[in-house]
Amino acid sequence: MRPSFIPRLVNGPLFDPLVYVRILNERKALLFDCGHFLSITPRELLLLDGIYISHAHMDHFMGFDYVLRSILHRQTPLHVYGPEGITGKVLSKLHAYSWNLARDYSLVVHIREIREGSAMSTSASLCTGFKDYKTEEYKIDPCCVISSDPRYRVKSVVLDHNIPCLAFTLEENAHVNIRGEMLHRLGYVSGPWLGRLKECVLTGDIQSNIEVNTLKGKFSKKVSDLVDEIVIVSPGQKVAYIADIRYSYENIDRLRTIASGVDILFIEAFYLDEMRNEANKKGHLTAYQAGSIARMLGAKKVLPMHVSPRYHARLKEIMEEVQNAYSLVADSG
């Protein structure tokens, strides 16, 4: 299956955890957490549609200003998602600067504050120095969806890190592939119509007609007929991001509701298990606990991140501990 998402652990397993996800075939990308980073290019930042902040500890949030500066001239809005209190924190950052030279800019920042059972939406425009904003409450989706697009959706649950902390999953609605050999055999010619066909399939609009390019010219054809001829629909790709949580039944139960069967799991492995007590006190995971959660979720691949500076010289042990707990699962079925 050709992937639709290309996730990148920007700082590697050490240093601040950030995952940049490029959405293929769209000029779009998402960012999970936004601490300190150097290796996201200005061009990549311009593609950012949404920033998903797990919590506002500095190592997860201090890069927001840098993103903002990179996209100031943009016409398309920026969406920021975060836990309880994020609205005030983002507005504080937006209000910290003088914007008298930016009155003609059209950037709008949409903030979505995700809380237990409810959410709050705030939109602030750069042309007013972000001063003229409105806020409204809305009900959270029962399936935990916090944002959606015809091709994918992002889900979130509120977890405990001594403060509320969000975990996220990015799920493709379905994966639509074109059978290349059939395309050629039937005399069809590739072009933008294939993108329209995929969009119709993903949105369930299979009764409409679209114009098909063929060797003999353009013809109108029903989407459902094209599906039978040249389309393969398979389950979509799923990526999860879990940072800074306590190892507890409540947290694991909530994670199961959104992250079971995930293809790629990014998860913090802050300490070795020898510091289990400290991890519990600070609301962090040990490497062993991270591997156990990966196993319990049935993750196909686990990528540890956010290793504590005290273990930077012992990364190999962290990785082994994650793998030991993860494969324990696989061996026992």
Ligand SMILES: [Zn+2]
């Ligand atoms: Zn934290």
Ligand SMILES: [Zn+2]
């Ligand atoms: Zn952290």
